[in-house]
Amino acid sequence: MLLGCIGDDFTGSSDLANTLAKGGMRVVQYSGVPDAPADPSVEAGVVALKSRTVPVDKAVSASLKACDWLIEQGCRQFVFKYCSTFDSTPEGNIGPVIDALMERLGAAVTIVCPAFPATGRSIYQGHLFVKDKLLSESGMENHPLTPMTDADLRRWLKPQTKQGVGHVGAAAVFEGPEAIAAGLRREMDAGRPIVVVDAIRDADLFAIGKAAKDMKLVTGGSGIALGLPANLIDPATLKERRTPWHGDGGLAAILSGSCSTMTRAQVERYRADHPSLEIDADKLIAGELEPEEVADWASSAASKAAPLIYSSAEPDRVRAAQERHGKERVATAIEGFFAEIARELTGAGISRLVVAGGETSGAVVEGLGLSALEIGPEIAPGVPALKASDRPLWLTLKSGNFGAEDFFAEALAVLKRRPA
Ligand SMILES: Nc1ncnc2c1ncn2[C@@H]1O[C@H](COP(=O)(O)OP(=O)(O)OP(=O)(O)O)[C@@H](O)[C@H]1O
Numbered sequence: 577m578l579l580g581c582i583g584d585d586f587t588g589s590s591d592l593a594n595t596l597a598k599g600g601m602r603v604v605q606y607s608g609v610p611d612a613p614a615d616p617s618v619e620a621g622v623v624a625l626k627s628r629t630v631p632v633d634k635a636v637s638a639s640l641k642a643c644d645w646l647i648e649q650g651c652r653q654f655v656f657k658y659c660s661t662f663d664s665t666p667e668g669n670i671g672p673v674i675d676a677l678m679e680r681l682g683a684a685v686t687i688v689c690p691a692f693p694a695t696g697r698s699i700y701q702g703h704l705f706v707k708d709k710l711l712s713e714s715g716m717e718n719h720p721l722t723p724m725t726d727a728d729l730r731r732w733l734k735p736q737t738k739q740g741v742g743h744v745g746a747a748a749v750f751e752g753p754e755a756i757a758a759g760l761r762r763e764m765d766a767g768r769p770i771v772v773v774d775a776i777r778d779a780d781l782f783a784i785g786k787a788a789k790d791m792k793l794v795t796g797g798s799g800i801a802l803g804l805p806a807n808l809i810d811p812a813t814l815k816e817r818r819t820p821w822h823g824d825g826g827l828a829a830i831l832s833g834s835c836s837t838m839t840r841a842q843v844e845r846y847r848a849d850h851p852s853l854e855i856d857a858d859k860l861i862a863g864e865l866e867p868e869e870v871a872d873w874a875s876s877a878a879s880k881a882a883p884l885i886y887s888s889a890e891p892d893r894v895r896a897a898q899e900r901h902g903k904e905r906v907a908t909a910i911e912g913f914f915a916e917i918a919r920e921l922t923g924a925g926i927s928r929l930v931v932a933g934g935e936t937s938g939a940v941v942e943g944l945g946l947s948a949l950e951i952g953p954e955i956a957p958g959v960p961a962l963k964a965s966d967r968p969l970w971l972t973l974k975s976g977n978f979g980a981e982d983f984f985a986e987a988l989a990v991l992k993r994r995p996a
């Protein structure tokens with residue numbers, strides 16, 4: 577294995593795996609840290625963790641465990657993948673995990689770059705934008721678990737890390753890899769080894785990738801990986817690496833626990849002409865919803881059209897439920913419910929699953945006990961089709977704000993695609 581990646585959630589990990597696969601690498605996404613060595617043909621291993629919103633010490637220990645396994649697989653370079661909207665709180669978990677990984681890997685400097693231009697995430701003057709809005713005015717300020725109320729990544733990161741936070745600005749990035757490398761050295765020498773790097777276009781990320789050729793650890797959104805495959809594999813061998821995608825036309829269902837603006841639009845669009853069922857947080861906590869009953873309803877609906885089961889709700893409703901029952905309690909109840917439904921549905925013969933939301937996807941994949949996922953074609957920027965490596969199950973894990981309004985229908989179509 578050449579490149580070892582640690583993703584702080586499951587959708588984000590598949591986003592990164594997608595970028596690396598498109599770059600020509602043979603990629604496998606693992607659910608948690610595998611307990612056996614990787615297949616020797618794997619060039620990039622992405623260990624998906626559910627560490628974005630767990631307590632800091634748990635995120636650090638899980639990330640170090642993943643790092644140690646990747647070191648054992650012989651990786652030369654490491655990527656820590658977090659959200660392109662930098663989902664974190666003043667306590668963590670991005671900063672503490674970076675500190676711990678740098679120490680474990682002996683990395684003297686690292687890059688912080690969540691930019692993902694294809695989905696409108698760019699960084700300028702150290703500030704993160706989502707399309708034409710500052711992160712803190714993009715809807716992310718209402719996130720149920722990690723409300724992002726400041727777009728200045730340097731300021732947001734400072735309380736999270738023991739180390740100095742530096743910055744390499746757009747002027748150096750536009751100049752190219754040498755200027756970027758010089759900027760990184762300058763910040764490191766000045767005692768600011770965690771360096772936020774501006775990036776607005778894919779070209780900037782390719783240049784940053786070149787500058788990072790000899791870095792032990794890079795961190796960011798999936799965009800940070802755009803330039804890495806070219807440092808590690810021979811482009812002349814690209815063609816023979818592509819394996820055809822064999823999807824499946826079996827019964828399908830959609831599970832959505834994401835409350836993001838885009839997911840809510842996707843839910844509205846799909847709901848308009850497909851069977852759907854809302855999981856109401858209050859009813860769930862009151863014990864008025866049984867996963868078996870919901871799964872029975874979905875299984876019978878699936879023979880006509882893929883049903884949608886969703887807890888996705890407006891920010892006001894999410895906040896009200898959290899105030900009534902506690903943030904953790906609601907999240908745990910909903911995630912556990914989706915995991916149980918996924919088990920019931922796959923047990924009843926559903927072979928295509930579309931899951932929306934990182935935490936939700938983590939709960940579903942862990943609940944199903946899927947240990948490794950193969951990477952298929954891209955459905956939308958940052959969202960690949962996936963195939964469970966140990967059973968006939970085709971799925972996709974959609975990040976909250978990714979995909980167009982018709983994403984669910986589009987995903988179902990790609991999951992059943994077969995070679996022409
Ligand atoms: N109606 C609801 N009320 C309160 N919390 C909810 C509700 N529906 C879902 N949640 C919780 O909100 C969280 C949503 O996070 P999740 O990561 O799944 O989606 P997301 O943040 O939009 O996606 P991503 O992390 O990929 O951007 C989950 O923990 C989920 O259980």
Ligand SMILES: O=C(O)[C@@H](O)C(=O)CO
Nearest residue numbers: 588591659660797934975
């Ligand atoms: O980077 C992103 O935005 C996504 O891959 C993600 O991590 C959302 O959970």
